[in-house]
Amino acid sequence: MDKKDYKVYTLLGDGEMPEGSNWEAALTAAHYKLDNLCAIVDKNSLQITAATADVCNTDPLDEKWKAFGWAVREIDGNDVEVLKSTLQDLPFEAGKPSVVIAHTTKGKGVSYMENVLKWHHGVPSADEYELAIKELDEALLAI
Amino acid sequence: MGIAEQNLVGVAAGLASCGKKVFATSPACFLTARALEQIKNDVAYSNNPVNVIGISAGVSYGALGSTHHSLHDYAALRAINNITVVAPADNWETEQAIELAAQTEEPIYLRFGKKPMPPLKDSTGETFAFGKGRVITEGDDVLIIACGETVYPALEAARLLKEENISATVVSMHTIKPLDTDLLAEKAGSCKAILTVEEHSIYGGLGEACASYLLQHGISKPFKIMGIPDEYTVTGSQGEILEHYGISTSGIATAAKELLR
Numbered sequence: 001m002d003k004k005d006y007k008v009y010t011l012l013g014d015g016e017m018p019e020g021s022n023w024e025a026a027l028t029a030a031h032y033k034l035d036n037l038c039a040i041v042d043k044n045s046l047q048i049t050a051a052t053a054d055v056c057n058t059d060p061l062d063e064k065w066k067a068f069g070w071a072v073r074e075i076d077g078n079d080v081e082v083l084k085s086t087l088q089d090l091p092f093e094a095g096k097p098s099v100v101i102a103h104t105t106k107g108k109g110v111s112y113m114e115n116v117l118k119w120h121h122g123v124p125s126a127d128e129y130e131l132a133i134k135e136l137d138e139a140l141l142a143i
Numbered sequence: 144m145g146i147a148e149q150n151l152v153g154v155a156a157g158l159a160s161c162g163k164k165v166f167a168t169s170p171a172c173f174l175t176a177r178a179l180e181q182i183k184n185d186v187a188y189s190n191n192p193v194n195v196i197g198i199s200a201g202v203s204y205g206a207l208g209s210t211h212h213s214l215h216d217y218a219a220l221r222a223i224n225n226i227t228v229v230a231p232a233d234n235w236e237t238e239q240a241i242e243l244a245a246q247t248e249e250p251i252y253l254r255f256g257k258k259p260m261p262p263l264k265d266s267t268g269e270t271f272a273f274g275k276g277r278v279i280t281e282g283d284d285v286l287i288i289a290c291g292e293t294v295y296p297a298l299e300a301a302r303l304l305k306e307e308n309i310s311a312t313v314v315s316m317h318t319i320k321p322l323d324t325d326l327l328a329e330k331a332g333s334c335k336a337i338l339t340v341e342e343h344s345i346y347g348g349l350g351e352a353c354a355s356y357l358l359q360h361g362i363s364k365p366f367k368i369m370g371i372p373d374e375y376t377v378t379g380s381q382g383e384i385l386e387h388y389g390i391s392t393s394g395i396a397t398a399a400k401e402l403l404r
Contacts, residue, residue, distance in 0.1 A: 018145035021177075047146070056145030 007036045007090060015047030017058040023068065026097075030069025035091035039070075039099040042077060044106040048120050061101055070099045077102025109139050148178040155193045156185035164192075164245060171197025171213035171254055172204070179219055182252075187226040192248040196255065200230070201292065201342030202371070203257035205380040213254075214371050218347025220252050221320045227273050228320040230254040230291035233263045236317050239271035247273070256292040256342070258381065263298055263315060276323040278330075282310025285399045286334040288327070290316045290349050293340040293369075293390055300395035311399065322352050324360075331357055336365040336402035340395055342385065345370040365402045369395065 016022065029037050041061065045052050053059060062072045071092035075082050083102065092098045106120065107113025110132040113122075124132060144151045148169050155167035167174075174197050175182065186193045197216060204211035220228050229244075229251065231237040237255065244251045251273070263279045271277075279294065280301055289297040294315040301311035312330050316323065331337055337357070339350035350368030357363070369390055377387050385391060389398060 016146045018147040018150070020147060020149055052145075056147065 005036075007038060008034075010037070010039050012039055012041045013047070014041055014043040014045060014052050014058065014061070015055070017041070017052075017061065018056040026065065026068040026070065029097040033095045034097045035093070035095055037097040038087065038090055039097070040077075041099065041101050042104055043101055044104045046106050046115070046117055046120060050117070065099045065101070069096060071096040072099050072101060074101045074103065077104035078108045109136050111135060148173050149181050152178040152181035152193070152195065153185055155195075156181065156189060156191040159186075159191040159193045160189070164194075166194045166196055166244075168196040168198060170204070170211065171200035171216055172211050175213060175216040175219055175252070182220070182226065182250075183223050186250045187223050190225060191250065193250055194244045195226075195250070195252045197252065198255050199257040200254045201256060202376065202381050202384045205382075205384060206378055208378055209376055212376060214342075214344040214376070215347075216252070216254060217319050217341070217343050217349060217352075221347060221352065226250040226252055226320075227318065228252050228254070229273060229318050231317050232277075232289070232291055232294035232315045233260045235262060235266040235269075236271065236277070236315065240273075240317065243271060243273065254291060258292060260292060260295055263294060274318045274321045274323055276326040277315040277317060278326070279313040279315055281312045283312075283333065284309045284335050285311045285403060286314070286330050286337045287311050287340060287395065287399065288314045288316050288330075288337070288349065288353055289340040290319060291342055293342050293385075296385075296390065296392045297340050297395055299392040300399065303392060303396040304399055307400075309399065309403065316349060316353075319349050319352060322356060324356050327353055327356060328360060328362060331362050331364060334364065336367075336399070338367050338369060338395065338399050338402060340369040340390060342390065343370050345372055367398055367402055369398060 047055060062074060065072045073086055073092055075086050086100055090098055105114050107116060113119040151167050151169060155165045159165045182195055200213045202212050217228060220226055229240050231240045240253055244253060279298055287297045298313050301313050304311050339353050341349040345368045348370060350370060354366060371388055377384055
């Protein structure tokens with residue numbers, strides 16, 4: 001509206017993709033050709049009660065976004081370098097809003113948390129917390 | 144159904160219209176805000192007997208903040224025709240309410256908290272009905288009307304007041320709508336002051352429902368509504384938030400004493 005030169009990012013979870021208001025917004029963004037808008041879907045395939053595909057399947061997610069008029073890229077969302085370079089390519093297509101479908105592992109980097117449903121909202125015990133921090137620190141040092 | 148409250152209530156109404164017994168459950172904050180239109184039109188107006196179940200209501204989600212608090216649901220649903228609004232206070236009331244809801248062919252909203260609640264009293268021989276308040280303890284000085292998780296601290300406040308020779312009637316007004324106006328008029332008539340307590344905005348909930356009835360029926364006593372004021376709610380655990388707003392044993396007892404002064 002003001003033709004200002006900035007980008008807007010919105011982070012979504014794959015668990016909330018069944019929510020109708022997301023798709024209302026997706027339609028509107030494409031209608032108004034908001035190519036300064038970028039949505040990132042954190043697709044870890046797990047939500048609070050079960051696997052997202054078992055609760056309400058939203059696959060194939062890329063085709064849904066494409067059908068709604070968005071330019072789509074799918075990446076390994078746990079690879080920060082790939083994420084950074086992907087975001088440097090915005091907009092993916094002139095005149096279209098962009099969406100990054102970031103395939104991620106819930107609890108990435110913490111051995112006992114990876115892909116375990118409980119850690120959607122689990123609270124680590126003191127020992128579990130120590131172990132998690134140790135593993136993450138070691139991973140950081142290895143970079 | 145997934146994270147899709149409007150769809151949940153719409154599908155529930157459709158199933159109910161085909162004769163199924165339906166319980167549509169979701170956190171109260173999302174269910175009664177996002178899906179309010181479906182509750183109003185598909186359930187209440189269309190008279191589809193859906194049991195709309197709001198869980199972790201009030202400030203149960205504590206530190207998750209305003210997005211996850213439901214402090215508007217009594218107000219929103221009270222203003223909608225043809226839906227019963229119920230907030231049980233202990234396990235007995237909860238069990239009774241669910242069983243009764245399953246047998247009742249009309250739109251019902253059941254509001255549950257998250258925290259385990261102790262029994263309010265021995266329920267042997269008691270009967271439960273929507274629209275009939277439950278007298279937990281009786282006294283002459285102050286009438287405390289509460290619902291949901293606030294009944295227990297109200298009862299504890301009554302015990303505290305008793306140590307100072309102040310006697311209180313505590314009513315678990317589990318049905319916010321239709322309100323048990325017979326019980327309200329009877330107990331309000333025989334006390335010196337009236338305190339209402341709810342885990343909801345002070346606007347549009349149990350307190351204003353009671354005040355409206357009493358004022359329009361010529362019953363005037365010192366009166367106070369305890370609830371969450373109209374401000375950005377403080378952040379903390381459920382207990383910390385309620386304590387902050389005086390919805391605690393000592394806070395309720397203090398408010399009762401101030402009313403009686």
